[in-house]
Amino acid sequence: MNKDIVEGKWKQLKGEAQKQWGKLTDDDFDKIAGQRAKFAGKVQSLYGKSKEEAEKEFDSFCKRHNC
Numbered sequence: 404m405n406k407d408i409v410e411g412k413w414k415q416l417k418g419e420a421q422k423q424w425g426k427l428t429d430d431d432f433d434k435i436a437g438q439r440a441k442f443a444g445k446v447q448s449l450y451g452k453s454k455e456e457a458e459k460e461f462d463s464f465c466k467r468h469n470c
Contacts, residue, residue, distance in 0.1 A: 409470040413437030416468055423464060426450065437470075 417432050426449045427435075435441045439461050446457035464470075 409439075409465055410437035412468075412470055416464075416470065419468060420464065423460075424450075 413432075413436055416437075420432060421427065421429075424446065427445060431445055435445060439458060442461045443454050443457035446452055446460065447454055450457075452460075
């Protein structure tokens with residue numbers, strides 16, 4: 404996964420991401436801006452997942468959406 408591609412496409416992907424992670428707010432998504440580490444931290448705190456689980460979810464999402 405190319406980090407620059409993910410960050411560049413994040414605004415386009417935001418709607419799909421909001422469907423999957425409904426507890427994240429628009430502000431959360433804006434702060435995450437396609438950055439894996441920020442995403443993992445926020446998902447950990449809101450969903451009670453481990454860092455590894457959150458990163459896997461992010462990677463899986465990106466794979467499905469060609470990020």
